Amino acid sequence: MQLTERINRIQISPTAAVIAEADRLKSLGVDIADFGPGEPDFPTPxxxxxxxxxxxxxxxxxxxxxxxxxxxxxxxxxxxxxxxxxxxxxxxxxxxxxxxxxxxxxxxxxxxxxxxxxxxxxxxxxxxxxxxxxxxxxxxxxxxxxxxxxxxxxxxxxxxxxxxxxxxxxxxxxxxxxxxxxxxxxxxxxxxxxxxxxxxxxxxxxxxxxxxxxxxxxxxxxxxxxxxxxxxxxxxxxxxxxxxxxxxxxxxxxxxxxxxxxxxxxxxxxxxxxxxxxxxxxGPMDSIPVMLAEYDRRRKRIVEGLNAIPGVKCEMPGGAFYAFPNVAAHLSGGESGHAIAMDTAELAKLLLDKARVALVAGEGFGAPGYLRLSYATSIERIDEGLRRLDRFFTRVEAAA
Ligand SMILES: Cc1ncc(COP(=O)(O)O)c(C=O)c1O
Missing domain, CATH: 3.40.640.10 (Type I PLP-dependent aspartate aminotransferase-like (Major domain))
Incomplete structure (x- = not known):
């Protein structure tokens, strides 16, 4: 199809692509720990x-x-x-x-x-x-x-x-x-x-x-x-x-x-x-402190959990609802010496396929070596996702 040069300058949003794939798997009944979507999990007041x-x-x-x-x-x-x-x-x-x-x-x-x-x-x-x-x-x-x-x-x-x-x-x-x-x-x-x-x-x-x-x-x-x-x-x-x-x-x-x-x-x-x-x-703004307090609790939990995984380093975010860990140690040329993947795009795919965890690779954000996890999801799902990530990375470490 002959499309304009203009439309060929851009790509479909990588976050949308991850969400679509996680949704497809979920619709097939696969249990996904989903850290993909960048949207509040609270209802509109x-x-x-x-x-x-x-x-x-x-x-x-x-x-x-x-x-x-x-x-x-x-x-x-x-x-x-x-x-x-x-x-x-x-x-x-x-x-x-x-x-x-x-x-x-x-x-x-x-x-x-x-x-x-x-x-x-x-x-x-x-x-x-x-x-x-x-x-x-x-x-x-x-x-x-x-x-x-x-x-x-x-x-x-x-x-x-x-x-x-x-x-x-x-x-x-x-x-x-x-x-x-x-x-x-x-x-x-x-x-x-x-x-x-x-x-x-x-x-x-x-x-x-x-x-x-x-x-x-x-x-x-x-x-x-x-x-x-x-x-x-x-x-x-x-x-x-x-x-x-x-x-x-x-x-x-x-x-x-x-x-x-x-x-x-x-x-x-x-x-x-x-x-x-x-x-x-x-109208009233009372839903905001409620959401914020819950995000804060999740923020601390997810950052602590990520930092406990070998080769994963995550700063404490000051705002929004995303954790952005560095996992470069697990990539080709990384410190661990036994790379799981070439880059985070491949790693994110492996995590979805093998660990059933959905998250977004850093490349789309101009940050190779990083992953984005949205913690706009319940603390129970965060804990489940952390368990899966820990198992995935620890097993790979042990096998190396
Ligand atoms: C940084 C940033 N700006 C703008 C938006 C746009 O949000 P919306 O179009 O839903 O208002 C988003 C949504 O994810 C965002 O993350």
């Missing part, structure tokens, strides 16, 4: 579901303005101000079909051939591919496990060239759980301002930060508005991944361009989901 039911019953089922209904844009701005200390008006806010759609649209309106986009690595799988699709060139800045995978302003400045258009900063990070502390984030913003580079903050995990970290938005920094674009989402914060509602905050002129693009592509996000999101943004 009742008051949000009720708002959607009311919207259906009240016939709020027609087209809405492209950029979202005014009550939702107002609610987003008020929520962001209250929770994260920003100061946006509805004309600086657009509702999108999830945070990913917002990222795609921002990159589409700002990035073209010849532009460079700085992406700290390990990175979320979609950032580079969206940049490539827009014709831009991703430029990676590696973060280090011993620094909690937190990027530094000096490293960003070193990577800036006259072609740099945008920096994508995802804190807390998927896949590493790395969190950029507010003082470093302010230094990064200063670097971006100095070099006239846009800073796009992906805050999809803003409310999943573990002490001593706190939810933070760079939009709360004084004088940030001309350089900063915020990507947010109700997906993780309110356990609403399937509803597909996100938002972008930024200068009004940029929001106008985003609205133009949206008007010629998706049109408005689903009307019913928008009414549900109004309830999320204006």
């Amino acid at each position: 009742d008051h949000i579901k009720k708002a959607a039911i009311l919207a259906i019953e009240g016939n709020k089922t027609k087209y809405t303005p492209t950029g979202g209904i005014m009550p939702l844009r107002e609610a987003i701005c008020a929520w962001h101000k209250r929770e994260l200390g920003s100061d946006y008006a509805p004309k600086e806010c657009i509702v999108t079909v999830g945070g990913k759609h917002g990222i795609f649209n921002v990159i589409s309106v700002l990035v073209q051939a010849g532009d460079e986009v700085i992406i700290p690595g390990p990175y979320w799988v979609s950032f580079p591919d969206i940049v490539k699709y827009a014709g831009g060139t991703p430029v990676y800045v590696q973060t280090r496990p011993e620094e909690g995978f937190s990027v530094k302003a000096a490293a960003i400045e070193k990577a800036i060239t006259p072609k740099t258009k945008l920096l994508i900063l995802n804190s807390p990070s998927n896949p590493t759980g790395g969190v950029v502390p507010p003082d470093e984030y302010a230094r990064i913003l200063a670097v971006c301002k100095k070099h006239n580079v846009w800073l796009m903050g992906d805050e999809c995990y803003s409310h999943f930060t573990y002490a001593p970290h706190k939810p933070f938005s760079i939009a709360s920094a004084p004088d940030s508005k001309n350089n900063v674009i915020i990507i947010g989402s109700v997906s993780k914060t309110f356990a609403m991944t399937g509803w597909r509602i996100g938002y972008t905050l930024g200068p009004a002129e940029l929001v106008q361009a985003l609205t133009k693009l949206q008007s010629q592509s998706t049109s408005n996000p689903t009307s019913i989901a928008q009414y549900a999101a109004v309830a999320a943004m204006t």
Whole structure:
């Protein structure tokens, strides 16, 4: 089939591929310890579901303005101000079909051939591919496990060239759980301002930060508005991944361009989901500390369990719900001297086939030698998965 050169620049998301294979095995009755999906295992809170039911019953089922209904844009701005200390008006806010759609649209309106986009690595799988699709060139800045995978302003400045258009900063990070502390984030913003580079903050995990970290938005920094674009989402914060509602905050002129693009592509996000999101943004937030406390318990359990496995090293993530262990010791050229696999792509496949554990290989995140395990699953399944991993790696060690 003759497809465009553009579509051939990108690949299907590697996380989606793992989830599909694990689901296929599960549908055949295979018992999988599943650390694949990057989504809360909690249900959407009742008051949000009720708002959607009311919207259906009240016939709020027609087209809405492209950029979202005014009550939702107002609610987003008020929520962001209250929770994260920003100061946006509805004309600086657009509702999108999830945070990913917002990222795609921002990159589409700002990035073209010849532009460079700085992406700290390990990175979320979609950032580079969206940049490539827009014709831009991703430029990676590696973060280090011993620094909690937190990027530094000096490293960003070193990577800036006259072609740099945008920096994508995802804190807390998927896949590493790395969190950029507010003082470093302010230094990064200063670097971006100095070099006239846009800073796009992906805050999809803003409310999943573990002490001593706190939810933070760079939009709360004084004088940030001309350089900063915020990507947010109700997906993780309110356990609403399937509803597909996100938002972008930024200068009004940029929001106008985003609205133009949206008007010629998706049109408005689903009307019913928008009414549900109004309830999320204006209603009680008591589900969040409950989820956070449970994730924290799981985080400690999984990191401890992983570090107890020979040849596995895992930092304690500061946010999100992913553990990101280094397993390079078990790969070709690794310290163990008896490699189980060439790379983590092969290792992840072996783990699914032989140990019945689903997880995502590091290659897709620009981190060969690492695995990503989502701990958005029950503590019982985490324990079962850890037992399987321990058995797998210990048996291979013993056989060597
Ligand atoms: C870092 C990051 N950004 C954005 C998203 C997009 O989420 P959604 O499109 O569901 O809002 C995800 C989802 O996994 C993510 O991990």
